[in-house]
Amino acid sequence: MEARYRKTLLLKDTGALDRTKEFFNLFLERLREEGLQEEVQVVRAGDLGMYGYGLVVKILPDEYTYVNVEAKDVPKIVQTSLKKSNPVQDLLYTPREKQMRVVLKNCGEVDPESVDDYILHGGYGALKKVLTEFTPEQVIDELKTSGLRGRGGGGFPTWMKWNFARKVEAAEKYIICNGDEGDPGAYMDRSVLEGDPHAVLEGMIIAGYTVGASKGFLYIRAEYPLAIERIQRAIAQAQDYGLLGGNILGTEFQFDLEIRLGAGAFVCGEETALIASVEGKRGYPSPRPPYPSVKGLWGMPTVINNVETLANIPVIFDRGGAWFSGIGSQTAKGTKVFALTGKVKNSGLIEVPMGITLREIVYEIGGGLSEGKKLKAVQTGGPSGGVIPDKFLDTPVDYEHLMELGSIMGSGGMIVIDEEDCMVDIAKFYLNFCVDEACGKCSPGRIGTFQMRNYLQKISSGQAGEDDLDKLEAICRATKKAALCGLGQTAPNPTLSTLRFFREEYLEHIRERRCRAGKCIDLLRYKIKQEKCKRCGVCAMHCPVNAISGSREEGYRIDVEKCVKCGQCFEVCKFDAVTRE
Amino acid sequence: MAKLTxxxxxxxxxxLEENKGDWIKVGMSTCGIAAGADEVYRVINEEVQKRGLAVRVEKCGCAGMCYAEPLVEVCVEGVPRSVYGKVDKDTALKIVDKHVSGKRLVNDHVFNVKVK
Amino acid sequence: MRNKVLLIDDDPDFIEATQVLLEANGYEVVNATNGKEGFQKVRSESPDLILLDLMLSYKTEGAETAKTISQDAATKDIPVILITGARKGMDLPFELKAGTEALPVKAIVEKPVRPDALLKLIRTYIVQTGESHRRVVQQIQTLVERWRDKPGNLVMILHEIQNHYGYVPRGISFELSRLLGIPLARIYEVITFYNFFKLDEPGKYVISVCMGTACYLKGAPQVLEELKKVLSVGEGQTTADGLFHLQVVRCLGCCGLAPVITVNEKVFPKVRKNQVMDIVSQFVKKEHAQNEKEA
Structure with missing residues (x-):
């Protein structure tokens, strides 16, 4: 059909003042004067994914982007780019796309409930290529070229995992997709499972062909009902189309998939524990070696890959291992999906090439911090990771660099922390999580985490001495060395890392009994500032424990002994007369 | 369906490519649904049917911009392909009325445009 | 389908109060005022459970009725809960103890009866025997057959059971142990390991507060405190009326909308402390409207 407008102009103010409406009218007026109002549509955009560039104008279909546009530029733009189709050189900006969609290329693009739509977007082309053109050895070689490493946290080279399992002679072998995304603050796997289920299936089928497995399991958290439903449907569709089952795509190869549900145990993200859970048992980890690639599910060689790793497989075979290894840094190839959350303006799922800096992620993709707050640190790797303070924001994001800073890449949670957050409190949050989730099998994991939490509790309630810090560190080191599984060994990481970079905050809690962020309730003191108090008595009325005494004549006081620090008075005072420190 | 080979x-x-016409996609992952995408999906579907428009309404996964959910993407011949963010019921109706029928973009909700 | 409870008692006030309580909790109630009428109703109504008063027209009439029920082949599997008034100085010709030859009942409850205790007892015994029990056994059988040949099936079977009941009732675990031929301890070992499985019936509306890192930083603890205050329950507890169950969950995966709470399937994004009351009352109102409609 004929287009109604010859051109479209999008505009949005990305600076501090919102002049979008003002410029909208300026452009309209100018277009009318030029008699172009029927040829160009002017549109106020909601957001253009650029921040701090003043007024931004985008012109379609020419794809010119102009930044820091002022009122005086309006006639020039109309004349040069709208009447004609030339760029205004001095305003032109070429947006450098920070994000790169490899794993998420289909998320938001393909209908996850339709196998046809996946095929329409090139789906199962990689499978066809592998089944008809590659021997299993060649698949391994191609993966080796690609440099793909596991996206679940450890970063183990995927080709090695597959190769171990391929080489073992066994009656049966298994492929497991680890979709037990338990890190608080991470939801990459959910998005991939919900948004592009067939890509995960395709990756698993290719893995099955390579290692010689005929059966696979998708282990998914029960807390993700939509992901389960969509995977279930995808499996049925794939079976229907001859992409699963016997004679896949008319070849000799046979492979089938089933879903197994997690049941809310964080430890099941650890591969040996996950295997126990798929076997229908308690999800206890077991010592490695033997590694699952050699002796895994029901004692058979088993490849366990994380959702994101598997979703990388089809695109690697579509575009070649060499193409893939061209993305990313020296030691880490390809892209990584992160769940960027916390005190950042634009929370969301992002996919970036490995080696990008944290600064680029937080400020250029995430749009900086909300409400002009100051960044204190970025947390990666969830309960197994650590914090990276603002002075290291220019660190490239890859496995080795994050490790050097005492954190890990992890599965992809990335949480922005600002000055209103207390580091002791954050360490305590992660330890509470670990204490809750400790499976109880080994004593370092069970007792070590519990004792660490007790020390943190002591510090945050102002009852600790400086020697407690040494004790805390000693327990951290012992747990790191002695715990049975990866989760126990990494549980001290958030504490160690906050101690390393924010020791002064710990010392403040201990020496001055002060929490600068105002998060540690036991250290708070509420007070009424007499010069600001209007003696309305509202605070006294709201105090649940009658800790505020006085009258309209004499003024009001808070009895520190009685006060339970609920903060009611602080909230109800209209005159900011109640202070909290 | 016969098995593929x-x-x-x-x-x-x-x-499949030959049969692909105009379409509207609503982001229907957990985050989208939490922000109200199911109602948006329903409203758009009803409105498209009521007007008898030749445009397919589909679901899609999460495009990553959680802060802008619910997200609706529209690809209609003759108009730049656009992603709308923070779409509520009213905006959903506007999208069908202005973008699909009227061939013009809807103000204040465009989050991204794709030229391809 | 609703479970049927037969109430045999000669005190009309007690009958009325108990009937209201049981009906409000989804049971169908029939009643009788003496042993003879009671036994007739046991046969004609085939209830799933019987609440039987010990002292009817004479002080051992209840005990005798229980015996009659237990000796009849058609009724012997129906669980009986005995209710009794003053315990001391009754001078009974037998010991007041459940499960004896003289008192073939499942449990003994003293008056005044605490509603929650009574409801819990009923729930405990009703699934193990009675008409509904046979249906349950059948369902479990089909379920087990479907999974029998698949190794590692236990977790998946428990998921299906919890999906159906909202928790894993004890009686069903017994049945499962029999059908799968595995010890009960094996089943409980698995249930108690995983946070997701519940052993008690949760409230009608399960409120889950996300404690993922993003939600934690953005104020989930304050929302949780407010919920505790509004509902007067602690974490992992159910309100006295059985309407709300409050729980904390690990990351619902909607970090962009933090802090998030869910009430059953419905997700509430970016919840502020002062919205909590509104959210809760929304469901209370819904419940009232439904009750009125039914009445």
Whole structure:
């Protein structure tokens, strides 16, 4: 059909003042004067994914982007780019796309409930290529070229995992997709499972062909009902189309998939524990070696890959291992999906090439911090990771660099922390999580985490001495060395890392009994500032424990002994007369 | 459905390509649904049917911009392909009325445009 | 389908109060005022459970009725809960103890009866025997057959059971142990390991507060405190009326909308402390409207 407008102009103010409406009218007026109002549509955009560039104008279909546009530029733009189709050189900006969609290329693009739509977007082309053109050895070689490493946290080279399992002679072998995304603050796997289920299936089928497995399991958290439903449907569709089952795509190869549900145990993200859970048992980890690639599910060689790793497989075979290894840094190839959350303006799922800096992620993709707050640190790797303070924001994001800073890449949670957050409190949050989730099998994991939490509790309630810090560190080191599984060994990481970079905050809690962020309730003191108090008595009325005494004549006081620090008075005072420190 | 083979996969894809017309996609992952995408999906579907428009309404996964959910993407011949963010019921109606029928973009909700 | 409870008692006030309580909790109630009428109703109504008063027209009439029920082949599997008034100084010709030859009942409850205790007892015994029990056994059988040949099936079977009941009732675990031929301890070992499985019936509306890192930083603890205050329950507890169950969950995966709470399937994004009351009352109102409609 004929287009109604010859051109479209999008505009949005990305600076501090919102002049979008003002410029909208300026452009309209100018277009009318030029008699172009029927040829160009002017549109106020909601957001253009650029921040701090003043007024931004985008012109379609020419794809010119102009930044820091002022009122005086309006006639020039109309004349040069709208009447004609030339760029205004001095305003032109070429947006450098920070994000790169490899794993998420289909998320938001393909209908996850339709196998046809996946095929329409090139789906199962990689499978066809592998089944008809590659021997299993060649698949391994191609993966080796690609440099793909596991996206679940450890970063183990995927080709090695597959190769171990391929080489073992066994009656049966298994492929497991680890979709037990338990890190608080991470939801990459959910998005991939919900948004592009067939890509995960395709990756698993290719893995099955390579290692010689005929059966696979998708282990998914029960807390993700939509992901389960969509995977279930995808499996049925794939079976229907001859992409699963016997004679896949008319070849000799046979492979089938089933879903197994997690049941809310964080430890099941650890591969040996996950295997126990798929076997229908308690999800206890077991010592490695033997590694699952050699002796895994029901004692058979088993490849366990994380959702994101598997979703990388089809695109690697579509575009070649060499193409893939061209993305990313020296030691880490390809892209990584992160769940960027916390005190950042634009929370969301992002996919970036490995080696990008944290600064680029937080400020250029995430749009900086909300409400002009100051960044204190970025947390990666969830309960197994650590914090990276603002002075290291220019660190490239890859496995080795994050490790050097005492954190890990992890599965992809990335949480922005600002000055209103207390580091002791954050360490305590992660330890509470670990204490809750400790499976109880080994004593370092069970007792070590519990004792660490007790020390943190002591510090945050102002009852600790400086020697407690040494004790805390000693327990951290012992747990790191002695715990049975990866989760126990990494549980001290958030504490160690906050101690390393924010020791002064710990010392403040201990020496001055002060929490600068105002998060540690036991250290708070509420007070009424007499010069600001209007003696309305509202605070006294709201105090649940009658800790505020006085009258309209004499003024009001808070009895520190009685006060339970609920903060009611602080909230109800209209005159900011109640202070909290 | 007959089983696909490695010989028939590509011709099947071509067949799908030929039948692909205009479409609207609503981001229907957990985050989208939490922000109200199911109602948006329903409203758009009803409105498209009521007007008898030749446009397919589909679901899609999360595009990553959680802060802007619910997200609706529209690809209609003759208008730049656009992603709308923070779409509520009213905006959903506007999208069908202005973008699909009227061939013009809706103000204040465009989050991204794709030229391809 | 609703479970049927037969109430045999000669005190009309007690009958009325108990009937209201049981009906409000989804049971169908029939009643009788003496042993003879009671036994007739046991046969004609085939209830799933019987609440039987010990002292009817004479002080051992209840005990005798229980015996009659237990000796009849058609009724012997129906669980009986005995209710009794003053315990001391009754001078009974037998010991007041459940499960004896003289008192073939499942449990003994003293008056005044605490509603929650009574409801819990009923729930405990009703699934193990009675008409509904046979249906349950059948369902479990089909379920087990479907999974029998698949190794590692236990977790998946428990998921299906919890999906159906909202928790894993004890009686069903017994049945499962029999059908799968595995010890009960094996089943409980698995249930108690995983946070997701519940052993008690949760409230009608399960409120889950996300404690993922993003939600934690953005104020989930304050929302949780407010919920505790509004509902007067602690974490992992159910309100006295059985309407709300409050729980904390690990990351619902909607970090962009933090802090998030869910009430059953419905997700509430970016919840502020002062919205909590509104959210809760929304469901209370819904419940009232439904009750009125039914009445």
């Amino acid at each position: 490695h010989q028939s996969l590509d011709s099947f894809r071509r067949e």
